[in-house]
Amino acid sequence: MTLPLLPGLVERTGVGSVADVESHTGWITGVYTLALFLFAPAWGALADRIDRRWVLAAGLAGSSVALWALTAPFSMRGLYAVRAIAGLTSAAVLPAIFAYVVTASAPSRLQRRFAWIASATALGFLLGPALGDGLAGPTRASAGGDSGLASLPLDVVAIVGLLAAVGVLGLPPNRSIAPSPGSARSADERRIVRSLLFTAVVVLAITVAEVGVTLAARRAPAAGPVSLYFALCSGVMIAVQFWALPRLERRLGEPRLVVAALGGLSAGLCLLALSRGGFVTATAFVLAAAGIGVLIPSLAVRISSAAGARQGWAMGRQAAAANLGQAVGAAATGSLFALAPPLPFLIAGGLTALAAGAAAWEGAARRTP
Template sequence: MMGFGIVMPVIPFFTERLARATGFSGKNIPLHVGLLTAIYPLMQFLFAPLWGRQSDRVGRKRMLLIGIAGSAAAQILFGVSTSLWLLYGARAFGGIFSAATLPAASAQVADMTSVAGRARGMAWLRTAVGLGSIAGLALGGVTARKDLHLNWSAGHFLVDGFSIPFFLAALLMLFALGIAALWLANSSSSHPAPDGDEEKPDRGWIAHRAIRFALGLTAGGQFALAVFEGTFALYAQKRLGYGPVQVGVVFMVCGLVMSIFQYLAVRFLSQLLQPLHQIVIGFMLMGVGQLILPFVQPPLVLLAVGVIGFGMALVSPNLAAQISRLAGNRQGQSLGWQSAAESTGQVAGPLVGSLLFSLYARLPYLLAGAFLVGVGASAAFTKSAKVRGARNADG
């Protein structure tokens, strides 16, 4: 997730510089920002189920090592790119290999936890993912320097002030690679399938209604979050006068809130509220945060973003735990599908958001907020309908 986060504060400024250097029109910069943001999760969408299924066969550790090594190489390539086409290639390469990491890590957690402790384990994992995003946002926002007198070129590659955060990210990834290679234990699934599903073939797993419902909510939540993530740097640059550092701070606040409350909310609220109730509240909070975002000025921008992050903290670990619980002995495959669902939203969000932003700067947040409130209401209605149906059946 550091690879995804590190680009967010920098990408509008990096893209603008390369676009102007290679003769692209400045009017197309929002489109390229959206496409560069989207191509990373698009590759995750295509490859996460494949990597996840492979982790069920060969173990989680090997997939994690492959994913980390490939992601480090992608960061280096991104940092030395001198054209938009090289940026696209580096982002696609990074998305392919990052797709091996999260499904394998999620499956490793599922292998090591009981069904009762699954939500807590997933919350810890999502907290780690959030911290990775925060580290990426910090590196991207603070270390990308326009004023640094660093300029070294070789053929189609260039090292300058914008290269520093990507090189630092690659170095940290290589450090993590060494730790994982030396100390991470391998695992494979040992969980039984849900009741009545022991003989269900793999093709039938995705037909499970509850699985489809959870995957749909996953895609919807990530779509709306990606609308915010994919357009806020443009919005902040145009409407708030922010630079990379200020944009990085805002993203860090969002990631920090998500990281802290993913664990705290699941640990304490799980004693008071059922997972679906937490998910509904989370969607509602995300919607409110997006709706108020375009109408506030600093420092209230941080409050709106914090509400978005807190809502996602309720949604993400509970959905991951629900999908894992229903997966049985197909942990890698199921969590690969969840990663693909997240990537679906992350692909569509920046593209739709950048298109809406080109029409009216506030429009992405207004529509995304309304969409989130609608999804939350729909999930609540579905839960109520199930309860009424169960009561009628008992009666």
């Protein structure tokens, strides 16, 4: 929700030129993402030491207060600080949620529940920008005076977040379960690192698709509204995670399914390099979204199964890897797109194809006695 509002919030600090507004918007977004990257592993490690409800409640409450603070008039330094605090506190949420679910779930249900988390995240990404887009006009108008129209929805969302933080404390207690001395299972660090690399590549790829299509739409508005492609992407992801993922896993097995999903994501990216909007772009987004819908929960399960008792630490590292992929993907897409529009899609598609090959090799190695 915040990203479409940022240009108006930057203008409210007194920045005059369009170039400065765009530059600060990008840097403020980068500060938020950097805070997520830096602090997610630390929050995850804390979630392994104390009741995970407290970590989750702290993340929800802190991010809600930071969102609420955006309604106040800030200098540019204050705006940077508020977004950094928002990233620091938001970094606690996903590691604590994943670690809580691992401890509270039977292993056979973990894949489905991780898919639910991924679907909830996709739904938030679908609804948030649409809401923020609707508020962007009133926020820009508020730079000249009254900010009531913009502040009321931020107040409501912040209050909902604070209520959620209180509600989390009503859940059953949840702590890391240390294995008994005779059955201790240490973390498989090599498998975790490979899965973290796959996570970074996957998130980089979908970021390239989203940013690249957005830039292409600015050059050729007749290609179609970008919001429809993003809505299609989120819808396909949710459908795959709720309905198709369990059936595909039973039919193909998890290793082959991951390879096929990486291949589909690579094909979608390469198709985006050739498309000019319309049906071809929609098809590319369907391929990419189907791959993402499989990969996000499947890689989370891989990391969880290899993490032993350090679930929060491992899931925090996955959140950090995802944020790193997002930051690199967003930064690289703009530069590469300026050189040649198909270039970011082709490079991301190639990286994803290499990841598919590595996943296939890993699966073959694990099957070899």
